[in-house]
Amino acid sequence: MPQSTKESPYHHGNLRQSLIDAALELIAEKQDAKTLSLREVARRVGVSHAAPYRHFADKEALLAAVAEEGFHLLLDYLHRAMVHIDEPARRLQASGVGYVRFAIAHPSHYRVMFSTLQVDYLNYPGLNEAGAKAFAVMVDEIMAGQAAGQMKTGDPQKLAWVSWSLVHGLSMLLIEHQLPLTDEQDIEALAEFATQSSMEGLRLGDGP
Amino acid sequence: MPQSTKESPYHHGNLRQSLIDAALELIAEKQDAKTLSLREVARRVGVSHAAPYRHFADKEALLAAVAEEGFHLLLDYLHRAMVHIDEPARRLQASGVGYVRFAIAHPSHYRVMFSTLQVDYLNYPGLNEAGAKAFAVMVDEIMAGQAAGQMKTGDPQKLAWVSWSLVHGLSMLLIEHQLPLTDEQDIEALAEFATQSSMEGLRLGDGP
């Protein structure tokens, strides 16, 4: 693969990924995913305004690719957060912290992941699968927690929705600057506290 | 105020609110706030495409008005959910259920409230204030709960963020059809369960 080093070769060589990267850059600069223009992305990459259509059916498809990349990254964060932890309940909590950590580390990805979505999800099998995999992490830990007698019984999916809702809501609020927190330490601490609380709520206890 | 009943009077009479209503209609039809066009709103109302600019500085301002209306509605739901309940912890939980109930009853409002937001919030004092008022409901109940010795000590805002995150996340997931629930009963039950769990997590207990 003779990567041309000439000034501006007719073929870009890696346009698909470059477009994804440029989109993320622009979203980060404007702190806004909804005003992103495909033509601007093309300009940023230094390519004609129609070139992106050779790699993406339409603008939405580009955003779907960004979202999918985001889910792969998220999965990574979840796994890294849980490694070296054994107790299922604590693993679940750690994954929650990892989730929030991902969101604040990759806000542009996160914005696209959860504002593009709507119906589309199903139109992009890769995206759909990546999302499902991330969600499955939580479900798995909950099932393990139940098996170990650490967590409330009941539909594991339902319990997972509750956990997911918490970290998703927290991430959204943080990313959209709804919470006046900027220091990373404070954010981590809040995430720790929130997931800890949620955990206690889902724990098997003497209940009401 | 001689409301003209002629075919199409030059002056609409109530254009501002009609635009808000039409915007909500269109968002509901497309299940999507981001593809809304100002010109389409104008067409729906039967007015020229520049008429909206007599009432809103730009498209964003119209959406801000929709969001503000949404927050007033939300406040209503919160209050109605708590009335007739005395115990602060249970009031907080009920408000959470009310929150979710609002979101699924007024998804178009909700979509605008939490996708327009970004920086803008501060640019629209009315919106900002309405949002703060809704959030304050949760903070107040938490403070009451702490005073009554029912809830964990600590910054009430921080506890409120946790509660808010949960119901916000749950609402988002429900509205964007990320959770395969459609029956209103099931949704209510999930909201009950989630807020109940969260409540137990925040409750004063023998915790670790």
Place this chain on the structure above:
DNA sequence: CAGTAATGTTGTCAGTGTAAACATTTAGGG
């Protein structure tokens, strides 16, 4: 080495947000 598939470009079109100039109606003070 030929010719086809892949990739990028130019030109075009309808639709959008917004501003400016113009038109109509309403309201209030003489």
Place this chain on the structure above:
DNA sequence: CCCTAAATGTTTACACTGACAACATTACTG
């Protein structure tokens, strides 16, 4: 009551966008 100013709507115009079609260049495969 009239007459003018403010409020409200309309028309026209412009730059920008997403998307498509026709064309140009390059890469790859038999």
